[in-house]
Amino acid sequence: MAESATLKVGSLERMRMYENVVVSAAWLADRLGDEETSVIDVRDGWEFDGIGHVPGAASVPFAEFRSETGDEGMLPGAETWESLLSAAGVGPEDHLVAYDDTHGVFAARFLVTAELYGHPPDRLHLLDGDYSAWNQAHETTSDAPARATTDYVVREPAHSPLVEYETVAEALDDDGTVIVDTREPREYDEGHLPDAVNVDWRDLVDDETRGLKPEAELRSILDDAGITPVRRVLLYCNTARRISHTYVVLRSLGYEDVGFYEGSLTEWTERGGPVETA
Template identity: 80%
Template sequence: MYEQVVVSADWLAGRLDEVRVIDVRDAWEFDGIGHVPGAANVPFAAFRSEAGDEGMLPGRETWEALLSNAGVGPDDDVVAYDDTHGVFAARFLVTAELYGHPPERLHLLDGDFSAWNREHETTSESSPPPETDYAVRDPERSPLVDYETVLDALDDADTVVVDTRDPGEYAEGHLPGAVNLDWRELVDDETRGLKPESERSDILADVGVTPDTRVILYCNTARRISHTYVVLRSLGYENVGFYEGSLTEWTERGGPVETA
């Protein structure tokens, strides 16, 4: 069992025969640009749906079909990657956790596809994945929080509500009292991977997010908070709420909004 949340390209290279690798880029990138050998392609658009379950979750049957077709078993170690600093891959991993895949078996490739491409072999050939019959399970513990929980948290001095959108979006309107932490602040633009752990911890502490605080994350459609959620998991944070409905549901339900 591997409990590292974020893994390096070298880590993955030594375990290609032991893990299932998921590439969430578009099919033309997977085939035309190349991919990690043995990876299965599950494009981001395939697991996002406004007609599925809560928020943008795709629905249980859709998820089961996608993972079965990708050859993922219910207890496989899964490594996901994209070419956008990991934000789309993180969304895949959070979706897997919410549908009951063991969280300790879910891993994000640090530095996205470019980290692999710089040092390791890629391929444009695809081999059929093993046949699986993936079944969704209820997670032992779900990070999901609903509208009412978030509304109550606005008046809770022991909870930090974090808006992971960019400062311009935050200024236009955000949940009252929320702090702004653009998810990209935790990423090193040069390496495309996460900033060093100590630097990440300092950035989080600057907005009041520390391991002993209760944290609730939101953005617009729960994509960007997926990346921040994975980062917090990698740092050992345990009390993190994931508002799947995010600002889309919040405004639809008439939740209070303030401007900067």
């Protein structure tokens, strides 16, 4: 097979991996009770227990799957991740559906972490709309989930979106790459990577439905900022939480070349990277 044809096949395979990244409440409702579907609630434990949760969901609070070793927001470590998913009853090939009550930004971080630790990308799903949206039309419970524990083991991902400081620095002068700052405009104005475009992750969310805006509107917002599928996209924020949501959105829209700068502005400034202000 010619190299160009091989690349095309690989590209199509990656696109299929992300076909069902964002799923509706109806999609999830049809799969509740399925042994191969693990629903993960990343809110605080008191919310899970006191307010209620999606039936069968396991509680994996956001604070438990981020590093606490001085690099706040970074990956929690393989052993920690294995322990969390084993306790939640997650199997190696399960469909993981994550939700929070903050428009999906914390749930997206969970899903990106799962991808980086080797869970199959085609089995990672963000609930479109958060717990508040689910609660309006679907059953909730305060009962503890009945799933048995597992022995979850991390794997090397087939493809990692992570990019390092050096990659981002080299991309500053690359017209084929767009660097995207997903923070609030106020933060962007105070200091951002040179020539980065600002698309606040909340710009992609519908406040009324608490889920994503319609696809046509999403594409219009992104196109207006020069974030098109034909360009390489490098994402950053402060500590890799907000870029997780934008990463999931771009994947759901079929963007293929998306880089995830986990170190984000925290590492960038620590290493003396150039910064512009408004």
